[in-house]
Amino acid sequence: MPLLTEKLTSNQQTVLNLLEGTKGPLKAYAILFDIQKKGIKSPLQVYRALDKLIEIGKVHKIESKNSYIACSNNNCNSQTSTSFLICEMCDKVTELKKNNLSVYFSKESEKSNFKYTKHNLEIFGICQKCKKKI
Amino acid sequence: MPLLTEKLTSNQQTVLNLLEGTKGPLKAYAILFDIQKKGIKSPLQVYRALDKLIEIGKVHKIESKNSYIACSNNNCNSQTSTSFLICEMCDKVTELKKNNLSVYFSKESEKSNFKYTKHNLEIFGICQKCKKKI
DNA sequence: ATTGATATGTTATAATATAACATGTAATAT
DNA sequence: ATATTACATGTTATATTATAACATATCAAT
Numbered sequence: 016m017p018l019l020t021e022k023l024t025s026n027q028q029t030v031l032n033l034l035e036g037t038k039g040p041l042k043a044y045a046i047l048f049d050i051q052k053k054g055i056k057s058p059l060q061v062y063r064a065l066d067k068l069i070e071i072g073k074v075h076k077i078e079s080k081n082s083y084i085a086c087s088n089n090n091c092n093s094q095t096s097t098s099f100l101i102c103e104m105c106d107k108v109t110e111l112k113k114n115n116l117s118v119y120f121s122k123e124s125e126k127s128n129f130k131y132t133k134h135n136l137e138i139f140g141i142c143q144k145c146k147k148k149i
Numbered sequence: 150m151p152l153l154t155e156k157l158t159s160n161q162q163t164v165l166n167l168l169e170g171t172k173g174p175l176k177a178y179a180i181l182f183d184i185q186k187k188g189i190k191s192p193l194q195v196y197r198a199l200d201k202l203i204e205i206g207k208v209h210k211i212e213s214k215n216s217y218i219a220c221s222n223n224n225c226n227s228q229t230s231t232s233f234l235i236c237e238m239c240d241k242v243t244e245l246k247k248n249n250l251s252v253y254f255s256k257e258s259e260k261s262n263f264k265y266t267k268h269n270l271e272i273f274g275i276c277q278k279c280k281k282k283i
Numbered sequence: 284a285t286t287g288a289t290a291t292g293t294t295a296t297a298a299t300a301t302a303a304c305a306t307g308t309a310a311t312a313t
Numbered sequence: 314a315t316a317t318t319a320c321a322t323g324t325t326a327t328a329t330t331a332t333a334a335c336a337t338a339t340c341a342a343t
């Protein structure tokens with residue numbers, strides 16, 4: 016069964032809908048708060064949905080912010096490497112589109128005799144919009 | 150006053166000594182446990198010391214593990230970008246030595262009109278030692 | 284010596300995440 | 314069609330990670 020067609024459960028879909036309808040990253044308890052009207056009552060329900068969504072690549076965790084964001088790479092299913100630009104002024108988060116970073120990191124890793132499997136990259140700086148304000 | 154000569158306070162030195170004497174990363178409450186004999190009694194004392202040590206570049210946080218590790222780049226003082234190799238089998242963490250990653254990320258960022266200031270990179274895979282076991 | 288900045292000690296609490304277990308659901312193998 | 318299997322759910326409790334608030338102490342620079 017290809018992951019691409021995997022059907023989401025109700026809780027998973029509810030969490031994904033919220034994240035996809037939100038520009039930036041959300042924290043787990045913010046998600047919980049927002050979907051309580053849909054009958055989700057406990058943190059665990061949120062975390063379990065997030066775990067699954069992350070596993071299939073629909074959602075990514077921003078580690079430095081303990082936050083979760085919908086994948087914006089359309090076909091990033093089941094991919095677990097992530098690369099983000101994070102604005103230090105406005106907190107805007109942009110996912111870098113699939114690029115050659117994995118290849119580059121693979122090569123860098125080999126220099127240390129390390130077999131690359133995946134990565135998390137968080138780049139901090141100033142976004143285009145905020146640059147103009149300075 | 151150059152950061153290089155900044156003198157650490159007692160708590161800061163105690164935490165740094167422990168981290169420098171430990172191979173891998175430690176969690177905050179593990180640090181607390183290990184230095185209670187030195188008179189440090191509360192999480193906050195640990196977190197405050199860590200904050201300072203991170204600020205001056207002597208310690209880095211491994212975001213994906215909520216853990217802290219002494220900087221192994223001798224002269225990484227006041228540098229806040231970090232790059233790690235993390236073994237998925239044995240949890241060994243290796244800090245990548247100062248290399249050209251910042252330059253590379255700076256260029257990648259510019260493609261999105263984003264002004265790079267620093268980064269966190271965590272590469273997951275299999276270390277040399279563990280590769281042999283497979 | 285006084286000031287100002289920073290660090291400390293302490294208690295309490297906030298924020299993030301998982302354990303454990305009973306129950307439910309839906310696909311599939313017999 | 315039902316027994317089996319795997320996974321998801323609901324729920325309560327609790328573990329883990331981190332910060333707030335505030336009184337006191339230290340120490341360097343004027």
